[in-house]
Amino acid sequence: MPATRVTIASNAKQSQKAPLLIPASATTDPAAASSIREFVFKAAQSKLRLKKPTRIYVSPTGQELLTEEDWKNNIKDDVILLISAGEEYVGAKKGSSSHVDANPDCPVEVLASKAPVESLSVTQLTTTAHTLPGIVYAVGQPDLHPGTKFPIGAVFASRKWIHPPLIGSDIGCGMAWYKTTLPRSQVDGDKGRKVAEKLRGLEGAWRTQAQREVWLRNHDGSCSAGEQWDSALGTIGAGNHFAEIQVVEKSSLVEDNELGLRQDDVILLVHSGSRGYGGSILRKYTTDSHTSFEEGSPEATEYMKEHDKACQWAQANRDLIALRFLACLEPGNENWQLGSSTAEDTDDVDVATVEQTKKTLGKRKVVDIWHNNVERVDWPPASPSSTKEEEDSLSTLADATTKLTFNDDTLQQEYVYIHRKGAAPTYNPNTQLPLHLLPLPGSRGTPTLILKPTFSASTSWGLLNALSLAHGAGRAMSRAKALSSLSQKYKGQNILEPRAADVEGTWVICDEKDLVFEEAPDAYKDVEAVGQDLVDAGVASIVGWCRARVSYKVRNEAR
DNA sequence: ATGTGC
Numbered sequence: 298m299p300a301t302r303v304t305i306a307s308n309a310k311q312s313q314k315a316p317l318l319i320p321a322s323a324t325t326d327p328a329a330a331s332s333i334r335e336f337v338f339k340a341a342q343s344k345l346r347l348k349k350p351t352r353i354y355v356s357p358t359g360q361e362l363l364t365e366e367d368w369k370n371n372i373k374d375d376v377i378l379l380i381s382a383g384e385e386y387v388g389a390k391k392g393s394s395s396h397v398d399a400n401p402d403c404p405v406e407v408l409a410s411k412a413p414v415e416s417l418s419v420t421q422l423t424t425t426a427h428t429l430p431g432i433v434y435a436v437g438q439p440d441l442h443p444g445t446k447f448p449i450g451a452v453f454a455s456r457k458w459i460h461p462p463l464i465g466s467d468i469g470c471g472m473a474w475y476k477t478t479l480p481r482s483q484v485d486g487d488k489g490r491k492v493a494e495k496l497r498g499l500e501g502a503w504r505t506q507a508q509r510e511v512w513l514r515n516h517d518g519s520c521s522a523g524e525q526w527d528s529a530l531g532t533i534g535a536g537n538h539f540a541e542i543q544v545v546e547k548s549s550l551v552e553d554n555e556l557g558l559r560q561d562d563v564i565l566l567v568h569s570g571s572r573g574y575g576g577s578i579l580r581k582y583t584t585d586s587h588t589s590f591e592e593g594s595p596e597a598t599e600y601m602k603e604h605d606k607a608c609q610w611a612q613a614n615r616d617l618i619a620l621r622f623l624a625c626l627e628p629g630n631e632n633w634q635l636g637s638s639t640a641e642d643t644d645d646v647d648v649a650t651v652e653q654t655k656k657t658l659g660k661r662k663v664v665d666i667w668h669n670n671v672e673r674v675d676w677p678p679a680s681p682s683s684t685k686e687e688e689d690s691l692s693t694l695a696d697a698t699t700k701l702t703f704n705d706d707t708l709q710q711e712y713v714y715i716h717r718k719g720a721a722p723t724y725n726p727n728t729q730l731p732l733h734l735l736p737l738p739g740s741r742g743t744p745t746l747i748l749k750p751t752f753s754a755s756t757s758w759g760l761l762n763a764l765s766l767a768h769g770a771g772r773a774m775s776r777a778k779a780l781s782s783l784s785q786k787y788k789g790q791n792i793l794e795p796r797a798a799d800v801e802g803t804w805v806i807c808d809e810k811d812l813v814f815e816e817a818p819d820a821y822k823d824v825e826a827v828g829q830d831l832v833d834a835g836v837a838s839i840v841g842w843c844r845a846r847v848s849y850k851v852r853n854e855a856r
Numbered sequence: 857a858t859g860t861g862c
Contacts (some may be wrong), residue, residue, distance in 0.1 A: 466859075
């Protein structure tokens with residue numbers, strides 16, 4: 298008998314996978330020394346870097362391979378084996394009884410043709426849409442890529458049900474753009490190095506808990522999460538988070554107000570979230586087996602309340618990061634004194650000063666969006682000025698979505714919960730008005746596109762894209778793959794500085810060795826392709842672009 | 857993504 302060709306993948310991280318040839322000499326008896334079971338475990342250790350593999354499941358049924366009979370029946374060419382370190386099968390078991398509120402025919406759209414989309418992410422998108430209760434529409438943005446269980450760059454519209462795991466642990470993560478007063482001559486070319494040098498004292502905690510609590514005061518009272526989580530306030534975090542000094546290279550925005558973006562403006566883009574706080578909320582409310590809450594239930598209400606608080610916290614965090622950066626970038630400006638790391642930490646809390654600083658900073662803020670959140674929105678979206686009859690005669694997609702779930706009980710329900718996991722909104726949630734612009738960052742040296750959401754009958758006024766856009770270029774490579782292949786590719790090179798001949802490259806501050814490669818531009822899709830897919834789908838126009846001059850990831854400050 | 861997890 299010839300060898301059997303299978304795929305092994307980590308159960309916890311299914312993006313980690315490897316082909317495997319099982320020799321005919323291996324036996325189906327799991328107790329034998331030369332068992333297929335042992336062979337697969339050894340391969341999982343070496344190829345998937347799993348330390349202690351103990352259980353094996355078949356994908357997508359979720360059947361665990363235990364008896365010799367199980368092994369005989371399942372080891373065939375092309376089978377996918379998920380290797381577990383003890384944890385339960387990750388993913389919905391196909392063929393198992395599905396939820397009564399699930400919509401197996403839920404429409405799923407992927408707005409990508411130029412940008413590459415891995416099939417695993419489409420499987421995750423579709424499986425989620427068809428198995429979780431209440432989902433009426435799912436859309437993959439062109440930056441769609443696989444996550445641990447749910448895809449990133451995805452939007453799920455759900456009736457009656459709220460799904461915290463679709464938001465993930467970084468509740469409130471998003472991006473904000475701030476204007477600086479620097480002229481581009483101070484950041485262009487080799488000046489970028491000097492700007493990068495100025496960015497110091499940004500890693501540790503900001504001031505005292507009492508002062509952080511003042512910063513976290515808002516219209517609802519406070520979004521303080523207690524000292525355990527507040528101590529990270531004003532810090533960027535890890536992974537794909539960053540703060541970037543950019544120059545507007547082109548902008549065709551015609552703005553009357555001062556909050557447009559003009560060519561040659563030097564601006565600050567902050568991408569961060571709720572740090573440890575959001576994750577604590579997700580863990581508090583969900584378990585492995587309890588992941589979806591029915592609207593109106595106490596846990597749904599409490600989760601939403603804490604979720605909203607984490608979104609406020611994340612926004613206050615971006616503002617404080619911006620303040621700390623502005624204190625470095627505009628040292629003469631006393632408005633930013635509060636952000637300076639050299640100022641006395643033990644200053645008395647002056648509420649008026651904090652309020653004044655927040656107000657001044659607010660005038661610099663061009664836009665601020667959440668790309669990890671859930672919110673209730675009217676559905677289907679209304680055209681800007683339409684009568685009810687016009688709305689009813691919108692595209693067939695709108696009809697398909699609404700008809701699916703309209704029954705006697707839900708006839709009155711004309712809203713959904715939009716779950717965004719790495720997807721930017723097209724409108725301001727406070728005013729319900731379309732956003733005039735928002736960032737589509739590439740990575741490091743690649744451009745950040747300035748997007749303007751568009752609304753028309755051809756997209757059913759935002760239904761097609763679920764009132765959302767891509768939030769970035771999106772991963773083209775898993776972190777593991779980027780680390781192994783790109784560290785080889787750039788061996789011996791410094792990829793954190795522009796190459797000698799390149800006066801327009803980006804200065805990157807990244808003292809984490811692995812992150813240098815995991816976040817390298819090569820690990821991401823081409824942002825131009827992602828942007829073009831949005832344009833081709835009719836959901837956005839590209840109104841300009843920015844060049845990153847300094848990208849701040851993380852600094853090791855052994856001061 | 858993370859005051860994470862063997």
